[in-house]
Amino acid sequence: MKYVIIIISVLALALLIINFIELNQYVVRTVTIKNSKIKDAKKICFISDLHNFKVSEKFYEDIKKQSPDVILLGGDIITAKPGREQKNAYEFIEKVSGIAPVFMALGNHEYRAKIYPDVYADMYPELEKFLKNNKVSILSNSSIYFEDANIKVSACEIDRFFYKRFVVQNMADDYIESLIGRIDDKAYNILLAHNPDYFKKYSAYGSDLILSGHVHGGLIRLPFIGGVAHPGVRFFPKYSGGPYNEKGKQLRYKKNYADDSKGIIRLIVSAGVGFHTLPLRLFNPGELIFVTFTNK
Numbered sequence: 001m002k003y004v005i006i007i008i009s010v011l012a013l014a015l016l017i018i019n020f021i022e023l024n025q026y027v028v029r030t031v032t033i034k035n036s037k038i039k040d041a042k043k044i045c046f047i048s049d050l051h052n053f054k055v056s057e058k059f060y061e062d063i064k065k066q067s068p069d070v071i072l073l074g075g076d077i078i079t080a081k082p083g084r085e086q087k088n089a090y091e092f093i094e095k096v097s098g099i100a101p102v103f104m105a106l107g108n109h110e111y112r113a114k115i116y117p118d119v120y121a122d123m124y125p126e127l128e129k130f131l132k133n134n135k136v137s138i139l140s141n142s143s144i145y146f147e148d149a150n151i152k153v154s155a156c157e158i159d160r161f162f163y164k165r166f167v168v169q170n171m172a173d174d175y176i177e178s179l180i181g182r183i184d185d186k187a188y189n190i191l192l193a194h195n196p197d198y199f200k201k202y203s204a205y206g207s208d209l210i211l212s213g214h215v216h217g218g219l220i221r222l223p224f225i226g227g228v229a230h231p232g233v234r235f236f237p238k239y240s241g242g243p244y245n246e247k248g249k250q251l252r253y254k255k256n257y258a259d260d261s262k263g264i265i266r267l268i269v270s271a272g273v274g275f276h277t278l279p280l281r282l283f284n285p286g287e288l289i290f291v292t293f294t295n296k
Contacts, residue, residue: 053274075107
């Protein structure tokens, strides 16, 4: 019994050390997607779920090394708690906006701060003002078209109903179109959709690639299983982190994907960078994701 207690204690200590390391660690993911719709090549940097976390200077240096043309923020850059200062989020916004043009979708935390001013006071108006002063564009049920690459980036701001706990809600087939309008079939369409639970609806809308976050990699990642937990208080979420094909099957990051005939990648779910409520990241470091789009 004594040895069992010792073994358990050693394992618990090891897990605590791993968790501490991975709370302050991130990995750089790079992938190239080839598609005939693309004109000139374009590289995007995708970052999601900062949650007011203070990243290292190396984080910014790693972005600069990749020389992205555009930085896309997938939401939850702040953590919406009444009276909470967002100093680290503001510092992050200021620094990344000096690297490349930045476009930001709203996560459930920004959305919550926006629709409940009686709870969060001026949190969202102040954030909106700060973003504007740093030339960061908010994409809220709106789009930006990069004519040189023939890439259209849209962001959908789904209702809080779709963030309810315990179950994935039913979403009408035409819901995404009702938010951002009809798809432009001639362009390569990227959809920033914070919550990946509704991947099938995003894909059916016609998006060529969906970029999501929200699930934080599932907090704990297990081999062959993936993420363990979901912010909606569910276990083993289907889309917890990584790239997925059009059928929702998880893929591995690899250097190149030819995306014309087989539609290999349709969804990338970022494990995020920071955390809130539970400081937990086991076998699940943060992610800094770069995607290069080309027709070659």
